Amino acid sequence: MAAIPGGADHAHDHAHDHPSGIMRWVTTTNHKDIGSMYLWFSFAMFIVGGIMAMVIRAELFEPGLQVVDPDRFNQMTTLHGLIMVFGAIMPAFVGFANWMIPLMIGASDMAFARMNNWSFWLLPPAAILLTTSLLVPGGAAASGWTLYPPLTVQMGMGMDMAIFAVHILGISSIMGSINIVTTILNMRAPGMTLMKMPLFCWTWLITAYLVIAVMPVLAGAVTMILTDRHFGTSFFNAAGGGDPVLYQHIFWFFGHPEVYIIAIPAFGVVSQVIPAFSRKPLFGYASMVYATSSIAILSFIVWAHHMYTVGMPVAGQLYFMFATMLIAIPTGVKVFNWVATMWRGSLSFETPMLFSIGFLFLFTLGGFSGLVLSMTAVDVQLHDSYYVVAHFHYVMVAGALFSAYAGAYYWLPKWTGHMYDEKLGKLHFWLSLVFFNMTFFVQHFLGLAGMPRRIPDYALQFAEFNMISSIGAFGFGLSQLVFLVVVLKCLKGGEKASAKPWDGAEGLEWTVPSPAPHHTFETPPIIK
């Protein structure tokens, strides 16, 4: 595929203006450094958000109030959501994008290397705003991550900190996405046509488009909350002619595409991993591209399915129900394509493949429960219940997180130059799989039985399932530390990885040595 592998032959070094120590990381313009920082940051935030989840599950371990008071509990659910969505999952996939897209398309770096650094370094200030808001008078935002008024118009300064954190995260992700779109559209190596790109690049092209389209809408929504709070406007105040439901419309116009901003790069990673360990090209590449694009476009016209119980005309409910169900078609195309890729393949089950297959089963299950929720008549019963919590954790954790793990194990040899510990990796997978289902599968039953979400206490009949779920959650939380051990071990040493450690892997990233040298493809390879 590639004529010129970049890398080790670069005699000329750029050391003359390269700071060392901490300043190397603060000032770097290298996509690999920035990708690594994104990945580490996202893992740190994953731990922070995970500790909040542990607090939630500890409180729900048995009925009654034991661990935190209700207001803190609500702050935990809010920050857990905001941190996991904006601090953990999104930066994880931006980290993959930074590391892998230039390697996959044969570019020397991202299109705007300095701005790339800024996209990353805006994340820590936002994280500081979010986490320190727990310490200010009145505590952090306690409205749920959706930040619905009128609650959000009433809360203390922690709410303002959350609003500004969202603004900064928005600036970061818009800049990051403009960078990614520009890199993909403008910096492909000669001969790398769009339809020859690895699917991961395609999924990021579409995701970045979604980010640029909807993050500004969220910025508008939280700005209106801010002015309602402090400057006497009436956007969400019925007495002044506004409507709290207006916020829900604007928020979910952002929020539904946001779901795909998280899911689509996950599809991309899985679409790289499954062919590699099936030793077959991806089945239906073109249909994957069209299906992903369809999902992205449909995501703009289904938002009110998050709001069936808000008081919508029946015609509106029917429209949003059918439009939502349409999404199952392109999603089904993707699932069938992954299965068809494995069909009669020469399969092997290393950790990345295990996580991908875990993704395939559990994400599909989350998709099915989504179909259940898309039906208005059913949703009226299940709305804001634990069924919804179970549904989106199947999509977010078993979907996005499992796929991120698949990608991390798949590319760790390329990043570190060492093979990770396969035994520990498999242990990580199986522990995660079992404890994940223990945590979230029972929540379907809790929701069907009527347990509402976002409450610190519950009726006695929910006790057993909640205890099972909490034990599962503690187990899941602890199992993630195995991953940290794997990564640290892999960084320190281990079996040397060859340029292409997976015999079925395809793509330009496997033509450069492992670990990938600091600068790659300074002159582009020729793609035939």
Added chain:
Amino acid sequence: MSSHTPQQAPYYYVPAPSTYPITGSLALFLFAMGSVLWMNKFSAGPFVLGAGLLVLFYMMYSWFGTVAHESEGGLYSKRVGMSFRWSMGWFIFSEVMFFAAFFGALFYARVLSIPDLAGLESQALLWPDATAAWPNAGPGYDGSPFTPMGAWGIPAINTMLLLMSGVTLTWAHHGLLHNNRGQLKLGLLMTIALGVVFLGFQIYEYMHAYSELNVKLTTGVFGSIFYLLTGFHGFHVTIGATMLIVILCRVLAGHFTPENHFGFEAVAWYWHFVDVVWLLLFVVVYWI
């Protein structure tokens, strides 16, 4: 003019490590913290906010200065120029979506929430006197009566000003393309002047609205949407005018050639975008 000797541009210029981004992060953090403190009545707020803005202006001045320097030094190949074009287009798209949120709020208020509040149910249970007329400050509005802005006074003049500024900017662009630097400078100067006059009228209109028409930020959903839409637009005109001034300074310093002047074009794109937002605003906020 740049001190660099023009050289063969690298295939794709990747800048050296830089402290601009972390400076910008510090600026935005101070800006955010300062705003939060100010809004919650801490006396340190304005100072922290001001420090954030100062750092931000310093960062932008140095960063953009470096980019202009690199560009004039011939470090940017055609491909880098193409990156700038793509990214400016996508940036403007993100701005379009930002304004879409506020236009959406306007349509929602006019089409859904105001008529709903004046519906039979709401009248029977909550506000017997609610009306569905627009402009509307809501059924619970207890301030004194207000008069909405007429479209055919200052707003119409402002529309003409912005449309003319689009023409003068294009005229300046033609001057640049034909290497007529006098026309370029004059066109830019006229565009900036038109933008500044627009802003002056806008400030006058706000003062008029507050002192005589009684249209305030607190005048229900009408006041909210009026000030946020026109305010954010005015803010964008300010940014655009500032960028035009920077471009004029660069022109006076001898930057840009008929072949290589994307800095100019990017600002022109932005200016036309702000212009189009105004036209939409004029029609749906002032006129109908």
